Amino acid sequence: MSRERKIRVLIAKPGLDGHSRGAKVVAYGLRDAGFEVIYTGLHQSPLQIVNTAIQEDVDVIGLSILSGAHLNLTRRVIQGLKEKGVEDKMLVIGGTIPEADMPKLKGMGVAEVFTSGTSIKEISIFIKDKVKNRGSASFEGKGETNEQS
């Protein structure tokens, strides 16, 4: 078994929304599933998130937004990623997202939107598949055997 780099995921709380339950649960869950997880803490500006993503060299950014400001905040994060030339990082969104906004988010370049009721298993499988196919990080380390259902 090769000892390759774990997939690195940034779980971020953009904007002023303080509801962090979902973000923390996903962070714990992905960590237990073998990912390297970095959690930003609350009240992060889009620029702070982009900078953290670059510094931490993450493969995936998960934004958690429950305040209704998801379109604006996501647009700004994507803009920041493009400006810094790191738009290859995969972006996923979690939170209270009305169905009508999902195509809009995907149109901006969001890989997937996970609303309430999603299991961590689903999220972890989605990320692994996508990252593997992109080839930006391989995932054959201890993560897969550690995965909890």
Added chain:
Amino acid sequence: MSNHDKAITEAKKEWEQRYVAPALKRFKLTENPTRFYSPLDLPDFDFLERVGFPGQYPFTAGTYPFLPYQAGQKGAGFIPQSPELVRAGRYSGYGAAEDYRDYQKYMQTLGAKTGPNVAFDLPTQLGYDSDSPMAEGEVGRVGVAVSSLRDFEVIYEAFTGEMEIDRIASNFTINAPASIIIAMYVALAEKRGIPTERLRATPQNDILKEFVGRGAYIFPPKPSMRIMQDSIVFITKHLPNLNITSIGGYHMREAGATREQDLAFSMAIGAAYLQEGVNAGLDIDSFAPRFTVNVFGGSMEFYKEIAFQRAARRMWARMLRERFGAKNPRSMLLRQPHAAHIGCSATTLQRPLNNLVRTVVGGMASAMSGGPPEVWPPYDEPLGLGWSLEAIQLTEDAQRILQHEAKICEVIDPFAGSYFMESLTDQIEETCRMEFEKIQDMGGAVEAIEKGYMQQEVAKSAYERQKRIESGEDLVVGINCFTGEHELEVTTNRLVPHPYDPERMELAESKQIASLKEVKRTRDNRIVTRFLKELRETAESGTENLMPRFIECVKAYVTIQEMCDVLREVFGRYEETNI
């Protein structure tokens, strides 16, 4: 053991052998899947010591002898109705100040007679003005934007004459800058020539729980408590009809806290605020009666949530009497607008109509635990905030049906004396008391939060719950069970437009930025500079009360962010502990 208990013990043994055992065998079970309670589960039960009559110490049966809606023919709306009771209305707020003013006026044409229960937008709650880069995209979203007294005055244009501010009550759901909003209410009253002692309002003003759930904090816990103490002292001395705080365990529960954590942490937080008042030299009975509780609890577990409410009232009463030496029974009342309920985290996005069933269960639990038959939240809330008027009407009708058709409010605390309910109440109180003591050993709620203890415990509990859902140990209908290709996805439509106008919401940010610019252009900026300097000096002094400074500032149209920026410089900001 008395002869009677001996007889019951014998009977129980016989029941287990002759009735339970054969049933277990027949259904191939190893243990009884249910429980039955008998006097053996409640030895030495002293009714007066443990329960008492409603409105009497230790208030297990209820805070009051009865609630006014219980007498009313048309009671059980969203808020307990009575001509004698002045209360704020339904939690609401969106857009720019003008938008919310117009919303209030519109609701008044539909018959609303209550004051505003103001939801503030996140920038306001976090001490940022509408024109701050931090506010971009969030102005007027989850509540109304208030950057200066000007916005506050515009909102209250909807409240004059019959609805003048000394004839209504207002609620302000805001914490970190709560004192600034209280200062605005005082300034508004002074401008309208209304004696401030006639103001009735309930600010949430419960900063400590923000660190554990909800997350709308600005300053670190210790300076936050200094601001809290100043508000306790000022309100006690100058605003006798204002409630000081509306403590909420519910937000921590929504963040993942277990039932026991919710209650123990809330009690510890309440104790910390009370202690601030005592430390400031106030007599406990002079200010404790102005403490209220927003809500505790929030789960689908019907019996346990009822026992929780009973235990909460008793713990609070005992804490006030035994720990703080209160003598006035009013100090010991756990005053809250409703009792048990289910909480948003018990609702599901999938098959949203199921939530109506869930909330009716919550309404029954509320009525049976000393509150109104509060059916909440609207079943479609997981789809988005303030989703449909239809769902709001359903919650209100469900309450009316519970009261008038099911007659659920005819008896207060119907489980009083139940072997089961009394032993469960004792058990919850005991578990919470131990956790409460653990926090006291750490130095109290402030220290427990500074160490990150409460935050980490709650996050862990949230994760444990998620794992139980994913493993199927906890079942949620339509989420991890009873799902499949043959199940219908029952969905819902919005047929009636919501009174929050989406176009106005989109325009709120630019509107607010323009009006704020005008405020800064027309005010006397020399006075602003002077008052901000004085605010800084007072904050640095550590001894002078901040409230008079806030009042002075808001009257000069100093903005929330200008004040909070000064305080951020003096007090610092809170950074979340690692998870």
